[in-house]
Structures are given as C-alpha cells and as structure tokens.
Amino acid sequence: MFFVLSKTIAFLLLPSNFLILLGVAGVALLATRWRRAGLRLAVASLVLMVAAAFLPIGNLFLHALEIRFPRWDPSRGAPDGIVVLGGAISPALSFAHGEPVMGRDAGRLIALAKLARAYPNARIVYSGGDASLFANGQADAKFLGAVLDSVGVPRSRVMLESRSRNTAENAVFSKELVKPKPGERWLLVTAAWHMPRAVGCFRRAGFAVEAYPVNWLTGVEPSFWPGNDFGGGLARLDLAVHEWMGVVAYWITGRTSTLLPSP
Numbered sequence: 001m002f003f004v005l006s007k008t009i010a011f012l013l014l015p016s017n018f019l020i021l022l023g024v025a026g027v028a029l030l031a032t033r034w035r036r037a038g039l040r041l042a043v044a045s046l047v048l049m050v051a052a053a054f055l056p057i058g059n060l061f062l063h064a065l066e067i068r069f070p071r072w073d074p075s076r077g078a079p080d081g082i083v084v085l086g087g088a089i090s091p092a093l094s095f096a097h098g099e100p101v102m103g104r105d106a107g108r109l110i111a112l113a114k115l116a117r118a119y120p121n122a123r124i125v126y127s128g129g130d131a132s133l134f135a136n137g138q139a140d141a142k143f144l145g146a147v148l149d150s151v152g153v154p155r156s157r158v159m160l161e162s163r164s165r166n167t168a169e170n171a172v173f174s175k176e177l178v179k180p181k182p183g184e185r186w187l188l189v190t191a192a193w194h195m196p197r198a199v200g201c202f203r204r205a206g207f208a209v210e211a212y213p214v215n216w217l218t219g220v221e222p223s224f225w226p227g228n229d230f231g232g233g234l235a236r237l238d239l240a241v242h243e244w245m246g247v248v249a250y251w252i253t254g255r256t257s258t259l260l261p262s263p
Contacts, residue, residue, distance in 0.1 A: 059240075094143040
C-alpha cells in the first residue's frame with residue numbers, strides 16, 4: 001500500500017501537476033455559474049506557476065538536502081564494499097533502443113567505474129529494480145552489463161540487486177545480498193539530494209554506510225537569485241518537493257532512522 005500511495009499521491013502533489021490541475025479546474029468553471037471563481041483559480045494557477053518556475057525555491061530546498069553530507073574523504077582508507085543505488089539508467093528507453101540510456105543521475109555510474117578502479121578489492125553492488133507502479137517495466141540493474149563493458153569494468157566485479165522498488169528496499173535487499181560483517185566499511189553512492197533519505201534507510205536496516213554523494217544540482221553556497229529557465233525551475237521544484245515528501249513519509253512510517261540523518 002505504501003508503494004502504491006507513494007506513486008499516486010506524490011504524483012498529484014508535485015507543484016507542476018497540482019497547479020496544472022488547478023488551472024484546468026478554473027477553466028472548466030468558466031462555463032458554469034461559478035465563472036468568477038473559475039477565473040480566480042485560472043489566474044492563481046498561472047501566477048503561482050510563474051513564481052514557482054522563476055523563484056529559487058526548488059534550489060533552496062535541494063541545497064538543504066545536498067549539504068547534509070560532504071564529499072567522501074579517500075584519506076580514510078580503502079572501503080570493503082560499495083553500494084550504488086539505481087536510477088541512473090532509464091529501463092523503458094533502454095529496452096526500446098536496445099542499449100542503456102542514462103539520464104540525470106549518470107554520475108552514479110561514473111562513480112562506480114571510478115571506485116572500481118581505485119579499489120580493486122572492494123565488493124560492489126548495484127541496487128535497482130522495477131520501480132514502475134504496476135511492476136510491468138524492467139529493472140534498471142538488468143541493463144548495467146553493457147555499461148560496465150563500455151567503461152572497462154568486468155561484469156563479475158558487480159553484484160546485481162534487481163528486486164528493490166524504492167530506497168527502503170534498496171537497503172534491505174542490499175544487506176541481504178552482501179551480508180556485511182561488523183567492522184566493514186561500505187560506501188553508499190547516490191545523488192547528493194537523495195543521500196539523507198538513503199542513509200536513513202540503510203541505518204534503519206542495520207547496514208552501516210559512509211556517504212559518497214554525486215550529482216549535485218546546487219552550488220556550495222545557496223543561491224537566492226531568480227532563475228531564467230521556466231521548465232528547469234519547475235523541474236527542480238518538483239524534484240525538491242518529491243524528495244522532501246519522501247523524507248517526511250519515510251520518517252513517519254519508520255523507514256528511516258531519523259528525519260534528516262547526518263554524518
């Protein structure tokens with residue numbers, strides 16, 4: 001039930017989707033006796049969408065997540081293992097085109113290749129299953145082999161965890177797969193904005209990890225300047241709201257150790 005709700009309610013509550021629905025409702029009311037209310041809804045939808053797109057709201061919310069965990073310090077010594085969370089590969093597009101198609105989070109795969117070369121004795125797990133609502137898609141872990149071939153990492157180096165549908169399951173199923181021993185040091189590779197929720201899930205699962213954030217979307221310091229990219233601004237706000245909803249929902253339902261984990 002949690003998985004279904006996370007895919008449906010969260011979709012409707014994304015700012016862009018909510019504001020579009022608000023505008024559509026306003027336009028529909030223009031043909032009824034509530035024309036004045038409809039006009040107000042339509043205008044409010046337009047004004048709020050413009051504000052959401054150009055004001056740095058999304059960047060500020062993302063920055064608050066991204067600064068929780070600093071870059072990993074290699075001077076601490078070689079890790080025993082590395083867990084890379086899925087999301088870098090688009091299963092639908094990869095299946096359609098017959099080769100891996102990477103998206104916004106390709107930095108996770110770049111980090112995988114970099115760490116595999118730097119630490120040849122470390123165990124590596126790629127955790128990414130079918131996250132589609134009706135489980136009618138593909139696990140992105142199934143398309144990793146071709147990526148490994150292209151970057152010169154032997155397929156035998158990487159264990160695939162393809163059952164997980166969300167971050168909480170990433171943690172549980174990865175732990176079942178590798179069975180980490182006390183005292184081992186494992187790195188967790190995921191997007192910087194996703195790291196607090198991910199670390200919280202792994203801690204809740206009893207899997208101690210060190211954060212290796214990648215794919216930052218904001219700078220070292222927060223920016224309060226308005227943007228000039230309408231579509232990009234809305235996309236960043238949608239991402240920020242989605243992740244913060246995930247952080248709160250996972251904490252309320254006991255899927256993370258704390259609301260906002262830190263090192």
